[in-house]
Structures are given as C-alpha cells and as structure tokens.
Amino acid sequence: MSDPQDPQAIAAGIRRRVLAHVLANNGGYLSQACSAAELLAVLYGQVLNLAPTPDPLHPSPFEAVPGPNAPRVSGAVFHGEPGPDLDRFIISPAHYALVVYAALIEAGRLDEAALDQFNKDGSTVEMIGAEHSPGFETTTGSLAQALSTAGGIALGRRLKGETGRTFVFMSDGEFQEGQTWEAVQALAYYRLDSVRAIVDVNRAQCDGPMDSVMTIEPLATKLKAFGASVDSIDGHDTAALAKSLERDTGKPHFVLAYTDPTRGVPLMNERRPTLHYLRFTGDDERARYQDYYDELLTVTADGKQGAHR
Amino acid sequence: MSATRDVPIVTRPHVENFIRWSADKPEVVVFSADLTNSCEVGKWRDTYPERFFSMGMAEQNMLGFAGGLAREGFEPWLHTFAVFLYRRPLDQLQMSIAYPNLRVRLVGFLPGITTPGGVTHQAIDDIAVMRAIPNMTILETGDATEVESVLDVAHAIDGPVYIRMLRGEVPRLFPPEEPFVFNSARPLSLAGNTIDDPADLVVLTSGILTEEALRAVPALQAAGVSVTHLHVSTLKPFTDPMITRALQAATGAIVTMENHLITGGLGSAVAETMAEAGIPTRLHRIGLPDTYAHGASQAHLLAEYNLDAFSLVRTVEAALERQLTIEASDLAPVRIAATHSSAKVEAL
Numbered sequence: 239m240s241d242p243q244d245p246q247a248i249a250a251g252i253r254r255r256v257l258a259h260v261l262a263n264n265g266g267y268l269s270q271a272c273s274a275a276e277l278l279a280v281l282y283g284q285v286l287n288l289a290p291t292p293d294p295l296h297p298s299p300f301e302a303v304p305g306p307n308a309p310r311v312s313g314a315v316f317h318g319e320p321g322p323d324l325d326r327f328i329i330s331p332a333h334y335a336l337v338v339y340a341a342l343i344e345a346g347r348l349d350e351a352a353l354d355q356f357n358k359d360g361s362t363v364e365m366i367g368a369e370h371s372p373g374f375e376t377t378t379g380s381l382a383q384a385l386s387t388a389g390g391i392a393l394g395r396r397l398k399g400e401t402g403r404t405f406v407f408m409s410d411g412e413f414q415e416g417q418t419w420e421a422v423q424a425l426a427y428y429r430l431d432s433v434r435a436i437v438d439v440n441r442a443q444c445d446g447p448m449d450s451v452m453t454i455e456p457l458a459t460k461l462k463a464f465g466a467s468v469d470s471i472d473g474h475d476t477a478a479l480a481k482s483l484e485r486d487t488g489k490p491h492f493v494l495a496y497t498d499p500t501r502g503v504p505l506m507n508e509r510r511p512t513l514h515y516l517r518f519t520g521d522d523e524r525a526r527y528q529d530y531y532d533e534l535l536t537v538t539a540d541g542k543q544g545a546h547r
Numbered sequence: 548m549s550a551t552r553d554v555p556i557v558t559r560p561h562v563e564n565f566i567r568w569s570a571d572k573p574e575v576v577v578f579s580a581d582l583t584n585s586c587e588v589g590k591w592r593d594t595y596p597e598r599f600f601s602m603g604m605a606e607q608n609m610l611g612f613a614g615g616l617a618r619e620g621f622e623p624w625l626h627t628f629a630v631f632l633y634r635r636p637l638d639q640l641q642m643s644i645a646y647p648n649l650r651v652r653l654v655g656f657l658p659g660i661t662t663p664g665g666v667t668h669q670a671i672d673d674i675a676v677m678r679a680i681p682n683m684t685i686l687e688t689g690d691a692t693e694v695e696s697v698l699d700v701a702h703a704i705d706g707p708v709y710i711r712m713l714r715g716e717v718p719r720l721f722p723p724e725e726p727f728v729f730n731s732a733r734p735l736s737l738a739g740n741t742i743d744d745p746a747d748l749v750v751l752t753s754g755i756l757t758e759e760a761l762r763a764v765p766a767l768q769a770a771g772v773s774v775t776h777l778h779v780s781t782l783k784p785f786t787d788p789m790i791t792r793a794l795q796a797a798t799g800a801i802v803t804m805e806n807h808l809i810t811g812g813l814g815s816a817v818a819e820t821m822a823e824a825g826i827p828t829r830l831h832r833i834g835l836p837d838t839y840a841h842g843a844s845q846a847h848l849l850a851e852y853n854l855d856a857f858s859l860v861r862t863v864e865a866a867l868e869r870q871l872t873i874e875a876s877d878l879a880p881v882r883i884a885a886t887h888s889s890a891k892v893e894a895l
Contacts (some may be wrong), residue, residue, distance in 0.1 A: 266706075300843075303838055303841060305838065325764065357842070359847035364662065364663075366663075368665045377665075379664060411581065411603075415606075416605060416608065417635075444583075445582070445584070451603050452604070491596055
C-alpha cells in the first residue's frame with residue numbers, strides 16, 4: 239500500500255496494480271484505471287471521512303445471495319464502521335471493480351492478495367462488483383441505478399438526523415440512461431445537498447468514443463438546469479478534485495472530472511478509439527506493456543515517482 | 548438423432564451469418580445500446596452503416612424508437628444483453644411493442660448463467676417474464692445451427708419475437724441442414740421407434756443445457772434406462788403436439804432442464820401441458836430454484852446449482868428410485884471455453 243494520505247502515490251499504485259493484473263490475465267479494464275486513478279485516490283486518501291479498518295481486510299468467500307436464511311453481505315465493511323457523522327461511499331459503475339479493489343489496497347483497507355481472487359469461482363472479488371464485493375454496498379452492474387439508491391440513503395440519513403455526506407462515484411455513460419436524470423431531478427427537489435457525485439468523464443464507453451455512440455454534452459449545463467451544482471475540472475488534478483469535492487454548495491453537487499482514459503499508460507493511445515476493455519492482440523503487444531510495467535517499477539524504486547513501494 | 552458426441556465448435560456464428568442474411572432485407576435495421584461488439588454486430592454496423600442505429604445506454608428509449616420504426620414498416624433487430632431488454636424497459640416493451648403486436652426482434656445475449664458478470668448480467672427470469680406478455684413469441688437457441696437459422700423463424704412471425712441468443716464459441720450440435728423449426732421440438736433420443744413408444748424417462752431440455760443432457764443420456768441408456776430426449780427451442784407458443792405425445796409416453800419420470808429459474812420457463816410450460824392433458828407422471832424440474840446467481844464461470848455455476856450433466860443423472864436416479872452406478876467419469880467430457888477466450892471481443 240501507499241502512504242494512505244498521499245493521493246498521487248495512491249493513484250500511481252492503482253495504475254501499477256491494475257496494469258500488473260491485466261498483464262497476468264491477458265486482459266482487463268485498464269482504461270478505467272488510467273482515467274479514474276486520481277478520483278479514487280483523492281476520495282480514499284483525502285476526502286472521505288471513513289472509519290479506519292484495523293488492518294487490510296481479507297475478502298470473504300462467496301457464501302450465498304441474499305435471502306430468508308442469508309443476510310445481505312456488504313462490501314462496505316472495507317469502508318470501516320459506519321457512523322452518523324461519517325461519510326458513505328457508493329460506487330455506481332460496477333465494471334470499475336478492479337480499479338476500486340486496487341484503490342482499497344493502496345488505501346490500506348484491502349489485503350493485496352485479494353486481487354488473486356479476482357473473477358475466480360467462489361470469490362466475492364467479482365469482475366463486475368456486486369454488493370458483497372469489496373468497496374461496494376449496492377448492486378449496480380446494471381448501470382445508472384446507484385444515484386437513486388444514494389438519494390434514498392441520503393434522505394434516510396437526513397430523516398435520522400445524520401450529518402455525514404453520501405458520495406457517489408459515477409461514469410459518464412450513465413448520463414445516457416433516463417434514470418440518472420430522474421435521480422438528479424429528485425435530489426434537487428428534496429435539496430439533498432449531502433449527496434456529492436463525482437463523475438469520471440472519460441468520454442469513452444464500450445462501443446468507443448461517446449460522441450460516436452450517443453452524446454451527453456453539454457453535461458454541466460444540463461445538470462445545472464436540473465438544479466444541481468456543478469464543477470467541471472481536470473480529473474487528474476488531485477488538489478482541484480479535493481477542493482471541489484469538499485465544497486458546500488447547498489445543492490446536490492456534481493464534480494465532473496474530465497479525464498484521459500490513457501493517462502499514465504501512453505501505449506493505450508495506440509488502441510484508440512476503442513479503449514473500454516484491453517485484450518492483447520498478441521505476444522508482441524503484451525511484451526511492450528510488460529516492458530512499460532518493468533520501467534514503471536524501476537522508476538518507482540528510484541523514488542522518482544513517489545514514495546510508494 | 549442428429550447430435551454427435553465430438554462436438555464441433557463454431558466461433559461467433561452470428562457475425563457473418565447475420566450480415567449475409569440481411570443483404571436482401573432492406574427493412575431489417577439494427578439497434579444497439581453500447582454493446583455492439585459484445586453482441587457480435589460490429590461488423591454488421593460497418594457493412595450496413597445506414598441501417599445501424601446506436602442508441603446509447605438508454606434501453607427504455609431504444610424500445611420506444613423500435614416500436615416507432617416498426618410502425619413505419621421497418622423490422623428492428625435489437626441487440627443487447629438479455630437482461631437489458633426486459634428488466635429496465637418492461638413497460639416500454641409491453642406498451643410500445645407487444646400491445647400493438649409490432650414486428651420487433653429482441654435479440655438477448657448472455658442467457659442465464661452463461662456470463663461471469665453476476666446477478667446484474669444474468670437473465671434467469673427472462674422466459675418467465677416474456678411468457679406473461681401477450682403477442683410475444685419466445686425462441687431459444689441451443690447451438691450454432693439454431694443461432695444461424697433462428698433468423699428466418701423470427702422474420703416470418705408477424706409480431707414481436709424474443710430470441711435467447713448464444714455468442715462466442717458455440718457448439719454445433721445439430722447439422723446445418725436441420726434448421727430451427729418453429730414450434731417443433733427436436734427429438735434427440737427415442738426410447739423406441741416413435742415418439743409414442745413408452746419411455747422410462749422423458750427429458751426435455753433447452754438452450755445450453757441440451758448439451759449437458761447429451762453428455763448424460765448415453766450413460767443413462769447404458770445403465771438400462773429407456774430415454775426419449777427432446778430439445779425444445781420454441782418456448783412460446785408451447786403447443787407442439789410432439790411434446791404432448793412424448794409426455795404421454797413417459798412411464799417413469801419426466802425431467803426438464805433449463806438455464807433459467809424453474810418457475811415460469813420450460814419446466815412450468817411442461818407442467819401446464821401435463822396438467823391440461825391429464826398426464827399423471829411425476830415432473831422433476833432442473834433449473835435455478837428460486838434464487839439469484841452470482842459471478843463465476845459457467846462450469847462452476849452449472850455444478851453449483853445442479854444444472855450439469857451429472858445433476859441429470861442424480862435426478863433420474865431419485866425419480867426412478869434406481870441406483871444407476873454411473874460415475875462422473877462415465878459421462879461425455881465437459882467442454883470448457885476459456886474465460887478470456889479470443890472468441891470474445893469483450894470480457895462481457
């Protein structure tokens with residue numbers, strides 16, 4: 239793990255771990271690590287007011303789906319004991335799971351061996367996170383449902399007199415779904431200013447660049463028209479991210495973090511326009527990513543990229 | 548009779564076949580909701596760009612647009628994961644497509660537990676939901692031949708059609724010259740010379756579980772069980788007289804196997820048929836028993852939820868109250884596709 243207070247070190251660690259995993263498994267969601275590393279680093283390292291976990295926790299094996307004799311298992315245990323004045327963190331794009339797991343490891347909340355369980359039979363460290371997966375407390379692999387659930391959580395917390403904030407991590411593709419806009423409408427109507435959404439605006443989705451699939455811009459203008467407060471910022475600028483996330487605006491607050499889905503792994507630029515899921519085209523490409531990874535480790539060991547190991 | 552034990556694998560049978568098939572059908576248009584390559588229509592899009600419409604991740608709206616185009620004489624073929632065709636946009640499916648009985652083709656990928664994507668990606672209840680929609684026709688593919696020939700079957704239907712589709716590495720269980728036939732089960736084993744001859748066991752299977760049953764049936768026969776095995780690919784309507792005749796010929800047990808909840812799908816349809824025909828044999832339904840699943844490999848989930856070939860053996864033993872002394876090693880081998888197979892463009 240990194241210095242849990244240093245977002246830049248956490249971000250570098252996220253990219254490194256995800257790249258290592260992709261190399262070992264001949265594929266994975268790498269562009270999401272490139273775009274969202276700083277977002278999750280700032281949240282886990284700096285902004286989120288969460289109780290600590292005593293030690294990095296081990297993920298529990300999959301036991302059962304929720305039912306009459308099977309209580310819900312929540313991945314929020316990796317966010318520490320909840321408390322009325324503490325924050326909650328809801329993750330919406332469940333295909334970012336690998337990136338979330340890497341972030342939890344870097345933040346000292348998840349044992350690093352957890353990634354060995356990724357997408358393995360009988361594991362909760364699922365490829366698409368479900369609410370039993372580390373870091374998740376809602377089941378959001380069918381996208382654009384988490385913001386509404388977070389709205390309900392925030393409303394419930396207000397009714398109970400809790401003062402903690404409810405953060406939501408979203409992907410920009412989710413703004414294509416109608417439900418997202420219904421959620422914003424309701425958040426504004428009920429003045430749920432404890433809800434703070436951070437959006438990875440990487441402008442890329444499964445089929446390719448969003449503008450070639452279904453454009454969502456002008457996103458800030460639309461959100462403001464729906465009654466939200468909005469900051470549009472550079473999603474790799476950790477200071478700007480922290481400042482915007484901490485801003486009290488009196489409205490549901492959206493941080494539009496404009497990001498580069500190849501950031502930190504420039505080789506990915508060769509794969510444009512389709513970046514959603516990396517599978518190596520052959521041994522040559524894989525070897526070049528391996529070389530780049532080895533280089534990253536060397537640089538890290540020299541201390542040129544921050545003090546994480 | 549046509550199934551073989553050495554199962555050839557066809558890689559992405561839908562890709563080229565759908566392109567060829569669409570060439571002389573200008574009314575056919577394709578809608579996609581950001582899963583174009585995942586649903587094997589990326590090349591179709593590049594071949595017929597003027598007939599391809601990217602609707603973004605917005606399924607409720609996509610179904611409404613499809614209804615509108617169908618009203619204008621087009622035949623929209625919607626390609627996305629099955630869950631996204633009937634869970635979120637169920638009201639739009641019902642009112643904008645099914646009620647006006649429009650010629651919309653809903654091609655649903657990742658049926659049941661064929662994906663490691665977990666509960667949000669696993670369509671385990673789609674047949675149950677679709678069977679409760681008036682005007683809807685439900686077709687399920689079980690091999691590459693059916694993936695290829697289901698297109699003609701759907702095209703001929705004057706109303707909405709839901710297709711449970713397979714992708715990636717698909718086994719060819721049935722010869723190409725024996726295509727999908729609407730509302731007609733496929734006899735794979737007969738206990739005697741005809742469908743009406745008495746059978747200790749009548750087993751009806753659908754989708755990917757037909758391959759599992761094919762692994763077990765020879766071992767059951769070798770253990771002295773007479774078996775009539777039907778592969779069912781039309782789930783609605785469910786009026787095939789061959790099915791009723793086979794059920795009437797069962798002397799010991801009737802078993803259904805489906806990659807779906809045991810409620811609302813093949814097992815329920817068979818139960819309704821049996822009740823209406825007054826068939827007194829015991830029915831045993833293999834499927835998901837009122838539970839969601841989770842993310843794991845297909846082979847793991849088949850075993851965990853007792854959907855695999857050996858589960859059929861155990862079910863038959865219990866149903867016939869006979870020890871068959873069949874070991875797992877007596878079954879035809881399992882075919883396991885790699886999770887990161889090159890046949891899959893995306894992880895999901």
